[in-house]
Amino acid sequence: MHKTSTIAYIILIALTITSALLSKLGTPYVALLILLLAVFKFIAIAFQFMELKKANPFWKVMVVGFVLLFTVIVWAIK
Amino acid sequence: METQEINYKNIFYPPGGILIWIIIFLELFTFGAALVAMVYYGKQAVEIFHASRLQLNATFGMVNTLFLLTSGYFMAISVEALKLKNTDKFKKLLLVTMFFGLCFLGLKSFEYATKLHEGFAIGYNTFFTFYWMLTLFHVIHVLVGLVILTSVYFGISKKNSTTTLEDVEASAAFWHMCDLIWILLFPIIYLLF
Numbered sequence: 001m002h003k004t005s006t007i008a009y010i011i012l013i014a015l016t017i018t019s020a021l022l023s024k025l026g027t028p029y030v031a032l033l034i035l036l037l038a039v040f041k042f043i044a045i046a047f048q049f050m051e052l053k054k055a056n057p058f059w060k061v062m063v064v065g066f067v068l069l070f071t072v073i074v075w076a077i078k
Numbered sequence: 079m080e081t082q083e084i085n086y087k088n089i090f091y092p093p094g095g096i097l098i099w100i101i102i103f104l105e106l107f108t109f110g111a112a113l114v115a116m117v118y119y120g121k122q123a124v125e126i127f128h129a130s131r132l133q134l135n136a137t138f139g140m141v142n143t144l145f146l147l148t149s150g151y152f153m154a155i156s157v158e159a160l161k162l163k164n165t166d167k168f169k170k171l172l173l174v175t176m177f178f179g180l181c182f183l184g185l186k187s188f189e190y191a192t193k194l195h196e197g198f199a200i201g202y203n204t205f206f207t208f209y210w211m212l213t214l215f216h217v218i219h220v221l222v223g224l225v226i227l228t229s230v231y232f233g234i235s236k237k238n239s240t241t242t243l244e245d246v247e248a249s250a251a252f253w254h255m256c257d258l259i260w261i262l263l264f265p266i267i268y269l270l271f
Contacts, residue, residue: 002155005154005155008151013144013147013148016140020136020139020269023136034265037265045254045257048154049154050250055086056086056089066107078121
């Protein structure tokens with residue numbers, strides 16, 4: 001458990017630095033990539049740090065559904 | 079401290095309790111709606127939002143993300159320690175959690191002072207109105223989280239503590255909620271426009 005949290009933490013740090021570096025690139029799909037990295041980080045925190053992986057599927061679907069819906073709306077407007 | 083086995087697979091008992099998860103979803107929908115509104119207004123004034131975004135220090139935003147993630151990590155492993163009935167380790171890790179929360183607030187305060195000094199106050203333009211409202215609202219959550227964690231720290235330190243594992247898990251869930259909100263705020267405010 002402790003080891004899994006540490007691995008999740010290292011991945012989260014790496015993804016945060018990657019997002020910041022990506023933002024300096026001017027390529028067209030960089031915004032989508034940054035959003036997708038945020039989705040991944042969001043799910044990692046909820047499932048690993050908040051222990052949602054142990055919860056009833058209802059709560060997992062709610063969290064993943066929220067962040068996906070949010071990303072789709074933001075991307076559709078952007 | 080009271081510890082008891084909780085069946086998390088029961089829909090009414092998510093980790094931390096159902097009440098904190100209702101609060102978490104209310105907060106997520108509130109911040110989510112505000113961010114969607116920000117993106118919508120950003121689409122109406124692309125150049126202003128881009129120029130304003132460039133006035134923000136993305137490195138500060140990134141370092142603050144690292145502070146919150148580190149704090150969240152220590153919160154997670156402190157709860158693990160408590161589940162193994164290692165109260166001393168839990169208390170030490172909780173202090174580290176709070177320390178990184180304070181680091182976040184320190185850097186945020188410095189960033190706010192810089193922005194005010196440069197003249198980018200809340201009414202400067204639409205971008206900065208959203209920037210101040212969303213980040214200040216988030217800062218208030220971090221402050222409330224720190225108060226809750228302090229209360230947990232002193233509560234569990236008492237000789238005949240009545241603090242339960244579920245109380246600690248609910249407090250931890252609130253603290254992680256601050257991470258979740260920031261994970262959405264950071265890319266949109268600091269990187270997207």
